[in-house]
Amino acid sequence: MEDKAIVVKNLKKYFKDVKAVDDISFEVGYGQLFALLGQNGAGKSTTIRILTNLAVPTSGYVEVAGYNVLKNPTEVRKNIGLVAEKVILYNDLTAMENIKFFGRLYGMKDPEIYDRAEKFLKLFDIWDFKDMLISKMSTGMKQKINLARALVPDPKIIFLDEPTLGLDPVSTKHIRDFIVQLREEGRTIVYTTHVLHDVELMNVDKVAIMRKGKIVAMGTLNEIRKHFKKAEIVEIETDRTLSFNDPKIKILEQEDGYAKVEVEDLNQFMSYLTKANIKVRSFKSLEPSLEDIYVEISEGKLDAEIETVKE
Ligand SMILES: Nc1ncnc2c1ncn2[C@@H]1O[C@H](COP(=O)(O)OP(=O)(O)OP(=O)(O)O)[C@@H](O)[C@H]1O
Ligand SMILES: [Mg+2]
Structure with missing residues (x-):
């Protein structure tokens, strides 16, 4: 067992002729904030789905929290929290009922769930809506409930697939600051986005840029900047x-x-x-503007090579 939060080796996921994930390898150390960047269709969500045991890879090795995801899915689930691209909430339950439902799946008792839910819902400025039905909520409100739901069981490793999608700029900033805070508490975070600016503001530890299923650049933002500086x-x-x-x-x-x-x-x-x-x-x-470099890499204009980082 390796002392890494996440180990991915030669991971592939093909859908007929679509190579959604095409032989990627990376590692994330405990306590790191790792950003998976890339344009629409690059393969970010597919990667997250495999790492969280929602999809089965075509081939490759995936280890999360020290467990092989295919062999020990239950152990993996105990250690992770997921904010998926598609909000996983029951429309005909209230916010608090949803959070309780998911918390109980983790074996938590109701008072503990309630206390932690209160902390997050207040932090996200949505406590007043705890008894509102999900079906009546706006996209941004649902996204915040979804985030609280994922965090209530206190996971060690958190996967956030575009968690700020549909949020207004103020809420986006709150969530961004909050992610940084989660990292400071020692949690491992994998965060996907196509917005480079978010990643720059969060001072992430490591970035992998995906394009057509491949990782075309990986390293710290500074390493990427230096590597592609022509x-x-x-x-x-x-x-x-x-x-x-x-x-x-x-x-x-x-x-x-x-x-x-x-x-x-x-x-x-x-x-x-x-x-x-x-x-x-x-x-x-x-x-050189990182934005320019990122756009060029994403569009395949820069002859990208995989850059490995020193841990
Ligand atoms: N269940 C599926 N069946 C067939 N093709 C799929 C499936 N899921 C994803 N794909 C394809 O795999 C590729 C990668 O999709 P993925 O959702 O991983 O991209 P993404 O980087 O998350 O994009 P976005 O930024 O739009 O969320 C796309 O070409 C997509 O059409
Ligand atoms: Mg996606």
Whole structure:
């Protein structure tokens, strides 16, 4: 048994000719916040469904909380909480009745369920609606109840498949902050989204970007940024109009002594400036935007390679 919260090796899930998950491997350490990113149809939910024993893989090895998901599904379920893409709640029961129903499945007693439900429903600002029928609730309200339901049994490992879908910006921020707090409490979290910005704000430990069933980039956000950084963008103010006869230097914008330049080799660029005796009034190097890198990887424009992280 390995000391990892999650171990996935060569996992595949094919639906006829659709390779929903196509030979992915990754590990998540205990206490880590792991984000699975990717466009619609990339294979995120299918991966989550396999890890939580809701779908059977075509092949590959999956271990969660130290247990083989296929061989010990009951042990796995005891250790995990899931907020699935499709809200799992009974429409004809109230919020509290739903939470009690699911809590009892975990062998919890009603007073304990009630206390923990109160904590989460108050935190999500939805306590006043505890006796409302699910069928009468808005999407965002249901999503919050669903999250509370998953957290009430106090799982060690939490899977959140787009938990902020349909939530307004204020609620989204609450949930994001709350996820960070769960991690600080030592829980392991696997979080899927197609919104890169959420991941940046949450300061996740590790990101895997999926495309067409494959993991095309994996690492910390900084590692991904560094790995795919092709060129540096510099903003420069000089005493004249610039022009370079070198394919490694591309002038992106230029106006009134101000220029935005993409350079492959910064040292070489600087020596050009010195040799031509160009006076530099100001100089600023811009970080490549992670958003740009992410969009390019997701669309398959960047020749992505799997980057492994040091734990
Ligand atoms: N039960 C199924 N039967 C057939 N194909 C499926 C099934 N479930 C998923 N797929 C296909 O597998 C691929 C991956 O789907 P998945 O739901 O895992 O993507 P996703 O990354 O979660 O996307 P989204 O961001 O839209 O939720 C898609 O092409 C989808 O059509
Ligand atoms: Mg999905």
